[in-house]
């Protein structure tokens with residue numbers, strides 16, 4: 001399995017499942033969540049309304065509508081406060097919950113944004129190693145996925161994930 005790090009807009013990258021950095025309402029927002037809903041079309045919000053929200057660290061799956069994917073996996077990341085509110089564990093839970101759902105749905109190529117490091121202010125230097133480590137641990141000695149791809153929106157984010165992958 002390959003862990004790939006690319007620069008770009010996650011709504012434009014073909015995959016089996018695209019992960020959305022959502023909030024617990026699952027009813028859309030700004031950042032990557034807004035971009036995913038805009039690109040998928042209003043049917044995505046209509047399906048999300050039937051889901052009854054989602055706890056931080058958990059994940060729910062929908063169809064992907066006009067996105068170049070079969071599924072969107074929505075996960076509310078933790079809001080960074082002072083690091084003493086289980087933020088690191090909850091971020092790892094997000095990755096695990098998404099990978100579990102992706103595996104259950106037979107997705108071989110999954111794209112992730114950098115969960116929580118935008119509006120939710122999780123420090124990038126802490127988030128990237130947690131993301132990479134959690135994915136490696138989840139996939140160890142298993143043939144579940146072909147490619148897990150981090151689609152980074154800016155160079156700074158891309159660099160942080162590359163560094164985490166090298167370490």
Ligand code: AR6
Pocket residue numbers: 008009010011021022023028029030031032033034035077113114115116117118119120121122151152153154157
């Ligand atoms: N493709 C890839 N990455 C993107 C894109 C895109 N099109 N747009 C933004 N990013 P954020 P969070 C990057 O704020 O911190 C929403 O309002 C962005 O540069 O989208 O988990 C939700 O509804 C950053 O690196 O998500 C929640 O309320 C990363 O995606 C809240 O924001 C995550 O930034 C979630 O905050």
